[in-house]
Amino acid sequence: MRFTGPYPYPVKNGQKWRVTCYPDEGKSFSRSFATKALGEKFMRDSLVVTGIQAVAERTDRPLDDVIDMAVEQGSFASRAPIDRVLDKLHSNRTLPLPKLVEMFIEAKEKGHDGKTPRRETTVARYSERLKVFTDFFEGRSLASITKDDMRAFRTHLLSTRKTRNAARNHLRMVSIFYNHLIDELDMRIANPCKKITIELSKDKDPAEVSEEEIYTDDEIEKLVKVLETRIERTNSLYFNTGGGIKGRAALRDALLISTLIYAGLRIGEALALEWDDIDMERRVINVTKTLTRFMKVQPVKTKAGRRVVVIPLPVLDLLKRWRMRTNHPVVFTTVEGNYIEHTNALKMWKLVVKEAGVPYHNPHKARHWFASKLIDKGYDDHRLTDMIGHEDISFTRRVYGHLLNKRTRIEKDVKDIDKVFPG
Numbered sequence: 001m002r003f004t005g006p007y008p009y010p011v012k013n014g015q016k017w018r019v020t021c022y023p024d025e026g027k028s029f030s031r032s033f034a035t036k037a038l039g040e041k042f043m044r045d046s047l048v049v050t051g052i053q054a055v056a057e058r059t060d061r062p063l064d065d066v067i068d069m070a071v072e073q074g075s076f077a078s079r080a081p082i083d084r085v086l087d088k089l090h091s092n093r094t095l096p097l098p099k100l101v102e103m104f105i106e107a108k109e110k111g112h113d114g115k116t117p118r119r120e121t122t123v124a125r126y127s128e129r130l131k132v133f134t135d136f137f138e139g140r141s142l143a144s145i146t147k148d149d150m151r152a153f154r155t156h157l158l159s160t161r162k163t164r165n166a167a168r169n170h171l172r173m174v175s176i177f178y179n180h181l182i183d184e185l186d187m188r189i190a191n192p193c194k195k196i197t198i199e200l201s202k203d204k205d206p207a208e209v210s211e212e213e214i215y216t217d218d219e220i221e222k223l224v225k226v227l228e229t230r231i232e233r234t235n236s237l238y239f240n241t242g243g244g245i246k247g248r249a250a251l252r253d254a255l256l257i258s259t260l261i262y263a264g265l266r267i268g269e270a271l272a273l274e275w276d277d278i279d280m281e282r283r284v285i286n287v288t289k290t291l292t293r294f295m296k297v298q299p300v301k302t303k304a305g306r307r308v309v310v311i312p313l314p315v316l317d318l319l320k321r322w323r324m325r326t327n328h329p330v331v332f333t334t335v336e337g338n339y340i341e342h343t344n345a346l347k348m349w350k351l352v353v354k355e356a357g358v359p360y361h362n363p364h365k366a367r368h369w370f371a372s373k374l375i376d377k378g379y380d381d382h383r384l385t386d387m388i389g390h391e392d393i394s395f396t397r398r399v400y401g402h403l404l405n406k407r408t409r410i411e412k413d414v415k416d417i418d419k420v421f422p423g
Contacts, residue, residue, distance in 0.1 A: 010039030264370035
């Protein structure tokens with residue numbers, strides 16, 4: 001924070017002396033001192049400190065390194081007076097990292113400085129990623145974290161996250177956190193994440209779904225067989241799955257999983273469905289809302305997420321049978337009539353996958369199988385984007401482009417092969 005405008009000379013204010021500071025950015029602010037001498041000392045030191053900050057910004061060096069250099073050159077006898085001035089200028093600077101993260105999260109929840117509040121699930125993701133950061137630097141002050149420290153953190157992320165993309169997302173979150181402190185809280189610190197990056201493989205787009213991540217037709221058939229067997233072996237509506245999850249409905253669970261597989265709904269979209277969203281006569285589902293992990297029903301995230309999905313025959317049959325057994329306005333509920341929690345739906349999915357003896361993929365992968373079947377049957381990228389609810393066709397191409405290209409190549413090969421080998 002560098003000063004411009006009127007010289008911040010101490011002015012008598014009641015029993016204290018006030019120094020009014022005029023930063024080059026943001027609003028002016030005042031600091032009070034018991035004596036005029038203390039105010040004058042703060043004034044002199046602050047002007048030197050802002051010069052040190054300017055050097056740190058200009059040379060892209062950690063502020064602590066520049067301070068140490070100033071002490072070595074004799075500008076200050078020790079770090080103590082510089083730290084006192086910085087703490088006086090920026091009261092947030094000495095707060096523990098977890099407290100600064102808490103302030104950041106609160107700002108995102110409420111919509112800081114006129115900005116739109118973030119969704120609850122987004123804020124939760126912020127918290128999870130920043131906790132990795134605060135745990136790694138436990139007990140450290142914000143000002144003490146250098147670029148070398150951040151490089152060590154990058155190494156930690158690469159060794160503990162499942163993918164390089166996940167590690168990169170964590171590092172980006174920390175950089176966003178630092179930029180918030182600098183831009184929104186006017187903290188004059190350097191962002192140690194600057195120019196520290198994690199490169200991804202150039203051979204694969206992180207959004208792209210590989211064929212190994214998509215269930216095969218045989219695996220889907222095994223999953224469906226398990227669902228059918230579960231319905232057949234119980235004559236009662238509810239039964240114990242054997243995994244400690246009581247009150248599960250075989251028919252209801254079969255319908256839920258079939259909706260993911262054959263209609264391509266996201267798990268939250270399926271759990272939020274009401275019977276008013278379903279028109280069995282016209283065979284359509286109106287997708288307009290989603291159930292979050294925090295058990296809140298919200299509108300779908302994007303405009304494109306609001307879509308009409310055709311009900312395939314395997315789902316239609318289960319819908320009709322389930323409709324005869326429930327009078328609740330929500331399609332998928334517990335015995336008590338409450339929404340099903342994401343965690344319980346995931347447990348049920350894991351049990352079915354285990355019983356089917358197929359590789360485990362999260363329920364979202366069933367949606368990829370749905371998309372792959374549409375591609376196999378000739379859906380182009382525009383129709384595919386509408387059916388699965390992507391906001392941008394370019395994202396659809398990123399995710400499924402290799403499958404679309406493969407289908408196009410095979411179709412062309414079939415047409416051209418006879419020209420190469422005529423009968």
